[in-house]
Amino acid sequence: MKGKLPLYGFRITLRMDNFEKYTSPDATIYYGDCLTALLDVPDESVDLVFADPPYNIGKRFGEFKDVWPSDNAYAEWCYRWLELCVRKLKPTGSLYVMTSTQAMPYLDLWLRERLTILSRIVWHYDSSGVQAKKYFGSLYEPILFCVKDPKAYTFNADDIEIEAKTGAVRKLIDYRKEVPTPYKTTKIPGNTWYIPRVRYRMAEYEEHPSQKPEALLERIIKASTNVNEIVLDPFGGTFTTCAVAQRLGRKSIGIEFQPDYIKIGLRRLGIASQFNGEELRTLDKTYVRKNGNGIRGDSIKPTRLFDVQI
Numbered sequence: 001m002k003g004k005l006p007l008y009g010f011r012i013t014l015r016m017d018n019f020e021k022y023t024s025p026d027a028t029i030y031y032g033d034c035l036t037a038l039l040d041v042p043d044e045s046v047d048l049v050f051a052d053p054p055y056n057i058g059k060r061f062g063e064f065k066d067v068w069p070s071d072n073a074y075a076e077w078c079y080r081w082l083e084l085c086v087r088k089l090k091p092t093g094s095l096y097v098m099t100s101t102q103a104m105p106y107l108d109l110w111l112r113e114r115l116t117i118l119s120r121i122v123w124h125y126d127s128s129g130v131q132a133k134k135y136f137g138s139l140y141e142p143i144l145f146c147v148k149d150p151k152a153y154t155f156n157a158d159d160i161e162i163e164a165k166t167g168a169v170r171k172l173i174d175y176r177k178e179v180p181t182p183y184k185t186t187k188i189p190g191n192t193w194y195i196p197r198v199r200y201r202m203a204e205y206e207e208h209p210s211q212k213p214e215a216l217l218e219r220i221i222k223a224s225t226n227v228n229e230i231v232l233d234p235f236g237g238t239f240t241t242c243a244v245a246q247r248l249g250r251k252s253i254g255i256e257f258q259p260d261y262i263k264i265g266l267r268r269l270g271i272a273s274q275f276n277g278e279e280l281r282t283l284d285k286t287y288v289r290k291n292g293n294g295i296r297g298d299s300i301k302p303t304r305l306f307d308v309q310i
């Protein structure tokens with residue numbers, strides 16, 4: 001693996017046999033397989049793990065095709081990196097994990113033997129890429145929220161409250177109280193989260209087949225960490241987790257093994273401006289899109305970033 005970066009400030013490049021490590025004061029990127037890179041992270045050092053692995057559904061991530069020989073083989077691979085993630089978590093830490101609806105039962109059974117699963121979250125959205133015609137198409141992805149110690153974990157409920165439709169919109173008064181009081185206008189989100197998927201027209205869009213919305217990570221990071229705490233993402237992709245952690249004043253560690261996505265991470269986190277002599281630039285949306293719809297990127301208005309409803 002070769003990667004040459006101009007180094008400035010605190011930035012450090014470390015080349016090991018199996019991974020390269022790029023660091024800045026608030027973020028570390030490992031370029032390598034997470035099963036190896038995770039060994040470099042000290043045990044019990046991380047406050048939050050967010051893991052969004054390949055789902056075994058045949059997507060292509062750079063040179064890597066997301067297919068395992070069987071469901072069992074996929075689950076066995078997941079157990080290997082999950083074991084490491086659990087080891088890296090502090091005793092007060094939380095772990096959120098995503099996978100396909102069909103694979104989640106394997107992870108659920110495995111995790112409930114080792115951690116406490118507090119919520120089984122459904123992230124749902126408005127449309128899948130290709131519309132199913134002969135069955136009910138999948139419009140959600142499951143997320144497990146687990147903690148090491150159900151008596152000692154962070155949950156910043158006040159920081160993630162959302163509008164409570166009943167109270168805020170209908171302006172109802174609760175006459176059951178001794179003194180009639182207006183209904184609360186905010187509430188803690190339940191376990192079904194409506195958050196639009198990342199689309200080309202959104203400002204946060206990067207070139208990746210499975211980028212997660214910043215709004216999803218914002219809720220998770222705000223709920224389960226405090227400022228300056230450490231977030232670990234073993235499957236960085238476009239490094240959404242680390243980018244949101246940085247914006248929220250948290251520290252982060254992201255791991256990824258495809259060079260095109262490492263480039264996105266180094267740029268998005270401000271760690272480097274070049275990689276292997278290549279200038280790292282934001283995605284050029286000024287070209288006419290391949291689908292030939294004639295829309296020029298420079299006429300595209302970014303949609304609202306945090307378009308969260310419930």
Ligand SMILES: C[S@@+](CC[C@H](N)C(=O)[O-])C[C@H]1O[C@@H](n2cnc3c(N)ncnc32)[C@H](O)[C@@H]1O
Binds near residue numbers: 035235
């Ligand atoms: C579902 S995507 C993660 C997307 C990410 N959450 C985001 O918002 O951009 C999974 C990523 O894991 C990477 N990956 C797959 N296997 C890996 C491994 N063994 N080690 C490190 N990265 C891996 C893939 O290249 C892909 O970018």
